[in-house]
Amino acid sequence: MKIFLSISLFLCSTTYLYAADLFNGELQHSEKCTGCHDSSIYSREDRKVSSKPRLVAQVNFCKNNLGLMWFDEEVSDVVEYLNKHYYKY
Numbered sequence: 001m002k003i004f005l006s007i008s009l010f011l012c013s014t015t016y017l018y019a020a021d022l023f024n025g026e027l028q029h030s031e032k033c034t035g036c037h038d039s040s041i042y043s044r045e046d047r048k049v050s051s052k053p054r055l056v057a058q059v060n061f062c063k064n065n066l067g068l069m070w071f072d073e074e075v076s077d078v079v080e081y082l083n084k085h086y087y088k089y
Ligand code: HEC
Pocket: 029, 032, 033, 034, 035, 036, 037, 041, 042, 046, 047, 048, 049, 055, 058, 059, 062, 063, 065, 066, 078, 082
């Protein structure tokens, strides 16, 4: 099911101009990204991420540490989700 979803997302994204899917970002984040840190890390006072490019880099870093095989679109969904809710760059 998950594979099917990923494939259909991929097909959609190559057919149409891709707009980040915040709902998917939230879903992926809650499924994969809350094992080591919770969301409070994104809004703590001395947070590491200080710009949008750094947010992209950090999401990729954590993703790669986890060994997730995400498409760029899924990375950008999660980046936009985090940016909208926490970072606001
Ligand atoms: C294997 C453990 C682990 C998992 C799972 C993990 N992270 Fe992280 N993450 C870390 C560590 C360690 C830090 C750095 C914490 C620090 O510097 O205090 C971090 C920091 C971050 C930060 C920067 C927070 C700040 O200070 O601004 C972001 C953004 C982030 N992670 C996103 C993600 C995303 C997105 C995922 C899911 C793909 C994810 N993380 C999954 C370990 C993890």
